[in-house]
Amino acid sequence: MKKSHWHLEDIKKQSRLFNKLDPRIKVIGFFLLIALSSFIKSFIPLFLNLGLAITLVLLARLPLNFLLTRFMYFLAFAGVFLIVLPLMTPGEVAFTLGPVVFSKPGLIKGAVIGIRLVTIWLYISLMLGSTGFRDFLWALSRLRIPPEFIGIIEFMLRYLALFSEELKKAQTARKARLFQEGKSLWHKRTFKILGQTIGMLFYRAYLRGERVYRAMLARGFTGRWQVLEEKKIGRKDVVFFLSIVFWVLMLLDFEYHGLAWRLIWRLLE
Amino acid sequence: MKIAVEIENLMFFYPDGNKALDGVSFVVPERSKTVILGPNGAGKSTLLLHLNGLYTPNRGKVRIFGKLINAENIREIRKKVGLVFQDPDDQLFASTIFDDVAFGPQNLELDKKEILRRVEEALKAVDMWDLRDRPPHHLSLGQKKRAAIAGVLAMEPDIVVLDEPMAYLDPRGQEEITAILNRLNNEGKTVIVSTHDLDWALEWADYVVILNAGRVMAEGDKSILTNRRLLEQNGLKAPLLVTLFEDFEGKLGIPTSLKEAKQKLKKIML
Structure with a gap:
């Protein structure tokens, strides 16, 4: 495969x-x-x-x-x-x-x-x-790793895919409007656009975080992570x-x- | 008529001082298929977030089955009112669909057997059981929306609230969601949907609330969707059936469903 x-x-x-x-x-x-x-x-x-x-x-x-x-x-x-x-x-x-x-x-x-x-x-x-x-x-x-840490890993993997998708969409939208990266590393406009894109991603991530937390509260989240399964050694x-x-x-x-x-x-x- | 949701003079301001809801009052009949209509920025999503206590009103009251929402009964209210968010990516956060649907029942601190039963039932109800081990980011939008509905169904709420469930869905996806909503309503649940798709609303709803600029402009049965003037005054476009039949209103009347329209046409053709 x-x-x-x-x-x-x-x-x-x-x-x-x-x-x-x-x-x-x-x-x-x-x-x-x-x-x-x-x-x-x-x-x-x-x-x-x-x-x-x-x-x-x-x-x-x-x-x-x-x-x-x-x-x-x-x-x-x-x-x-x-x-x-x-x-x-x-x-x-x-x-x-x-x-x-x-x-x-x-x-x-x-x-x-x-x-x-x-x-x-x-x-x-x-x-x-x-x-x-x-x-x-x-x-x-x-193994008693703190649930906050596990939560971070879980959220990171879940939302990394989403943010990379958003980044790709933004890149496509820029290309559609004929944006071309500068040929030198010190190209001012490229830096500006890159900065704006990163800023936009951070802002969207913040807003998304707020919405995700709200959705969790809507399903009764009280701050405690529960584990459903039990396995035997x-x-x-x-x-x-x-x-x-x-x-x-x-x-x-x-x-x-x-x-x-x-x-x-x-x-x- | 029993009342599922009662909203009284609800006012809500955003932290920047923007008024989102300006004295909203209306009721939602129990076991009804209620649609909240309004243009972008009308306050639909803000209103829905009040229904299970995610937003606290600046003024006014929200009652669920007669109980005023407050800090003491918030857990009880969230059990009764399930809220499905517009963007399923806001709701599906766990590593697999199964875990995500189990999230709500786990928060209710149910025993393991009951959690597993609810998860299985909810996933089967939206035809997602076979995809239970998939991570959310590997699903199509339609599948994500169905999984998000399952996440709420697993909490077995009496009222299911959905924020723009048809947004960005293809016709097949819309049909699937409509079928799920009908099934939920047939099971005795009150279903509240926010949308600006008037064609769909005319076909599906039995109770309609029109919201504009944070105010209720009209409420009642779906016959209000045949009032072109009212709709246009509130930034909405009359449904296709209304546009089609309004010139013959005196002779045929305006149908409120496709089935009724067909019958009317058959009558004059045969």
């Missing part, structure tokens, strides 16, 4: 292996894996962790299109660091491209961060793709969670030379 825009609930239905697991366990489990990915620096545990992420994604059969679309967003934010790091980090010169010098420590740093990012992107995709947005929020509320969930804990401890032990054993001994003492 080829789609340009993926809907998380569809991905969840399509995915295998993890979609039936308890959302709370998945959120904690993948959070541990994400945290682990940001701690380790040595190449062997980094590659082992990346290997696990790729294997799990393959086992979960997440659609490639969905993964790539998410990766593009990810790259847009993180890509800059990957390019800049080898140039900015001082140290032994690895190679030069004309006047641009790539340092060896910079390349190593870039590679470490690159592997981390890919691994984290895979784990996040896996967590959201196999859980769906609704169950993800449910898990957060059951089963044997499969426990096995999944313990496997992740084992994996995390194993890689930490590898990275910090015996850390896991030291932690276990301390717990047993």
Whole structure:
């Protein structure tokens, strides 16, 4: 199935292996894996962790299109660091491209961060793709994340789509009246129009917020968010969670030379 | 005739001092299909927001089934009066349609079984059950409007108020909404709709209130929609049936529904 825009609930239905697991366990489990990915620096545990992420994604059969679309967003934010790091980090010169010098420590740093990012992107995709947005929020509320925070995530996702639609409409309306962006970055009129558009969006967002709140009050909202569903943690969930804990401890032990054993001994003492 | 809504000398000013409602008084009969008509800026939406206590009048009274709306009974009133907003995107905020429809019953603190029953019933009533797991932003406008109605139906109100439910809908979407409104009325609910579509109002309504510049200009059965002068004085356009039949008023009279118009035409043709 080829789609340009993926809907998380569809991905969840399509995915295998993890979609039936308890959302709370998945959120904690993948959070541990994400945290682990940001701690380790040595190449062997980094590659082992990346290997696990790729294997799990393959086992979960997440659609490639969905993964790539998410990766593009990810790259847009993180890509800059990957390019800049080898140039900015001082140290032994690895190679030069004309006047641009790539340092060896910079390349190593870039590679470490690159592997981390890919691994984290895979784990996040896996967590959201196999859980769906609704169950993800449910898990957060059951894990005692403040309801205001969950509300913000829920509203953001719901209304971001709406505001981007409004922005597109405004752009189309400008084009229909022959507006052309300035060719230089310092074009005064383009800046003015851009500022007005952003201002209009903020104002509309404010008005929309007022109306949404009124609509919530009309349906008896008293300021308390309720959770309807209950789920039970089963044997499969426990096995999944313990496997992740084992994996995390194993890689930490590898990275910090015996850390896991030291932690276990301390717990047993 | 039992009264569902009674409005007495209602005045409302916006914070900027703009007068939105200027001594509005009228009644809505119980189990009626009431239409509130008026041009843009007449005060229709502002008036509707008073019906379940979202706006507090600066002066005047609003009674629901004889009970004056006040801070003590606001919860009770919001249970009785369901308000469907003009733009469904203002109303549908949850991550799925199911969760959004469950939002009202959850606020009523009902038990889980009852919430699930109400959500299922409401979604089936508007033919949206199969789309319950969809997020609102993946629906068409017609589907969003139906989902917004379901969100209100799940609260099982006695009075359903809809602000311009036909706005921007295609003919099929309008038919679907009309069918839902008729069903609600047949179930014994009082349905109040604001609109400026007079053709639709003439066909559907059995009670009409005309609002202009924050004042009630006329109220009564739908025969007032055949008064071209009254309508034009209040920034409204006479329905097509009225325009068509007014030249033959002496001979045929002016019909107040398509069915009646057909009968009149058949009579003279056959």
